[in-house]
Amino acid sequence: MNKKRTLTYREAISEALVQGMEADSNVFIMGCGVDDEGGIFGTTQDAFKRFGGARVMDAPLAENAIAGIGVGAAVTGMRPVIVHARNDFLLLAMDQIVNHASKWNFMSGGKLDCPLVIRAIVGRGWGQGAQHSQSLQALFSHIPGIKVMLPATAYDAKGLLLSSLRDNQTVISIEHRLLYETKDSVPVEPYFVPFGKGTLKRKGADLTIVAFSFMVKEAMDAAHRLAEEGIEVEIIDPRCSSPLDMDLILESVQKTCRLLVADTGWSSYGISAEVCTRVYGQLFDRLKAPIRRVALPDVPTPCASNLEKEYYPGVDALVDACHILLDNGREGNTTEKLLPAEHARFQGPF
């Protein structure tokens, strides 16, 4: 057993699926292209090779019915994993996710569980445009009865996915395309990252950044740059937007008294707003500055590279926001905005 083994995020997801299917014969995968050579960016190929088409099945382009078929299979004892190459396709399945998957347990008086897992990837890089790039965690986090996980590392991707495969509630896994090639130490054996338990990514006394998904990586880079200026940032990755680990967030803000929330979705009505309101409700008197948010501007995603570069807030925006929070007289970014390496080196087509 080599505990120092590293895997990419993509490989970690693949390994979790194989191990989850080995552990429970009720687990099966459905989705467009899960059995093709690409295997959803390399996450379902190994499972297909191992378990074949009976348990890793291609699906018609019928997102709503496939979600409903997942619900029907789940409430009768199976554990379906539905995979979408993009978040955007989930919008075609909203009736089944919101009206059925999230409510069947409640509407059955608690008698039937709906252990359905829906994986969907946030696209970014190479001009994905308005309909291949959405980060829709806020929509799903609004709905009681489902869990929303946002793994930001390969370790969490495997551990959260394995947890989802033995959870009795529907889980939406929002994965980020730019994280797929990032590496992390990932144990070989199965392990389970609990839902609603965040992780402290970095300790620091000056301010807290609560970051989700790809913004965790951006926050770590921002913290590194700020450390060179003598500013120590504490970073928390809640890992799930629902349930949300408020204990960890409040404990950190209690100490630093300053909070920045970073999300891959839009800021308006986003999960960053939820974090803000919960912190204001508990720690209003402790805060030394108004909470700041770094999230997407309220426009759809542009395709053109120059606009895309302006659109996504990254390390610069985070560093600026930290300076404003600390009120240290530095405002605005004077250097040219840089894309994160994951975005800059992303090769098309998808």
Next chain:
Amino acid sequence: MIDHQWAEKAYTLLVTIRKTEEAIASEYKNQEMRCPVHLSIGQEAIAVGVSMCLGNEDIVFSNHRCHSHYLAKGGNLNAMIAELYGKSTGCVKGLGGSMHLMDDEVGMLGASSIVGGSIPLAVGAGLTLKMREKPHVAVTFFGDGASEEGVFHESMNFAALKKLPVVFVCENNFTATSSPLSSRRPMDNIFRHGEVFGIPGTSVDGNDVVAVYEATRDAVQRIRKGEGPSLIEGKTFRMLKHVGPEIDTSSGVRTQEEWNRWQEKCPVKKFEELCLNEDLLSARETEKIQKRIEMKIDRAFELAKSDPVAQWI
């Protein structure tokens, strides 16, 4: 196949549904059942004809008008009435109400009030049955309105592709709330919707319990041979309004003449006449069955009214 025992069971189910719905309609004015009720009066034969082919291991999913499907599948009557009264003894503990009846012990796994919403759930249950190599079937009951929903077509495609043990049962009462079929569809041919997927369809008199039974039996036999799903359309009539206990002639969508014509085709009366004419049941037996059911229903209402109120789960 239609013998005394069959007739007694089918008649009992038909009368149970009819008299339960009448009792609900009668009690509804007291404003104690505080949820919308979509009554099945006039449509009982489809639920019963289908369920006469099913056992407890077979699975049913239904829609907002689910009382008939629940009772025909053998759902607990006391728990159903308690559910309508919002009591903790309700079949889903008072959390669902009339539109979400469920009795998992008899394979009635729930009802969706989103039109067409539970169709893919039945297909998913069919997928479970197939993956686990079980010999049972899954049935989805839906109305003519649901045939216009995309998910119906998506679900049929998948069920046919995977040859799943699913029976799609459309109760065509020609009316979606108050929109007549003719204002929603260019053709009255719902049973043909599966053809492009290779799903055989049949249209039967939905007020004839024997015709519905025979169509379902054929569909189940086809499943047993591994040939996959079927679509059955039963043409019928909703005697009451879309929701609530009133007769549906006041809106002007349906005329009194039309209503009278369908009253003549009452599925309960039709089967009772068949039983008496063919000596399947005697008049004494039908009376006895009716009395027994009335007592059960009275008791169910008594219990429901005195049961404890719902609690959070």
